[in-house]
Amino acid sequence: MNPTTPDRSDAASEAGPERYYGARKRLFIGLITGTSVILCTILLLVWAIPSIGLANIHPALPYVSGFFMLSLILLIAWAALGLVLNIVKGRPVLGTSRIRGLTIKLFLPLMVMLARFFGIPKEKVRHSFIRVNNELIRGETGRFNxxxxxxxxxxxxxxxxxxxxxxxxxxxxxxxxxxxxxxxxxxxxxxxx
Structure with a gap:
């Protein structure tokens, strides 16, 4: 090995010609998973706490609101899981290719807040997002006229x-x-x- 030539690590060669400033997909995956778990927990609490009072208005109201909240929780979990699997596999899965942009727009600000809570700099989250987003776009194999x-x-x-x-x-x-x-x-x- 030539001593004047710097040794390229696997992480640097994995990034290719673009610079990601040491960003890793792992950070993005961890933050999106944590964010979706927190969001689903909040939605569960939003349903559970007032459902006791909803029964006084109408006996079926806790079930209706429960169905709505469960649908929202499943949608958030499906979007986050689909995005994580898309990142890991490198191609869209579970029919999430159409909601990728919406998922990222929903989760990115929440992920930045979660990262700030854990003391992770905002720039690190952004670099990780850029890396993941670039790989997701490259993974789309659409042909265009x-x-x-x-x-x-x-x-x-x-x-x-x-x-x-x-x-x-x-x-x-x-x-x-x-x-x-x-x-x-x-x-x-x-x-x-």
Whole structure:
């Protein structure tokens, strides 16, 4: 081994070309599991405590509210379990691919609060989330027709000295080679995007 070349650990090589700042999927999985357990427990308490008084209003009301709370608990547990299995297996399972975004939007703020309670920095949770989210997106094996793909690029790709503004019509590009826009147009034309 060359002493001037740093040794790449398994964690660094696992991250590939992207940098995750030492983030691990384990942190995300632990936090989402803890968050869902706490959320389900709170929902159970929300049902159990007032159900005694609900029986005074109508005898069936504790059962109706119990069914509603149980449905909510099962939905949260299913979403969290589906997301964890999606992370572990690398592909959507249990029909959770459509609710992945909603699950993450629901759980991420709660996971940050739980991490703060345990003294875990918010940045560590965010890096773990970015790593997990990138892997989940890569795991989706959807095929798209070229006419279903939209290429969005920032203005900064265009040479600032170029007299042609491409904001509304990229086909006005002269393809002079002073910026990568011409190459992107060539790729677009080649693949029919």
């Amino acid at each position: 070229p006419d279903e793909i939209l290429i969005l690029t920032p203005h900064c790709l265009q040479n600032s000295n170029c007299p042609v503004r491409l904001t509304y019509n990229v086909d006005r590009c002269k393809r002079c080679g002073s910026c990568p826009i011409g190459d992107l147009i060539a790729l677009r034309d080649h693949y029919g995007v």
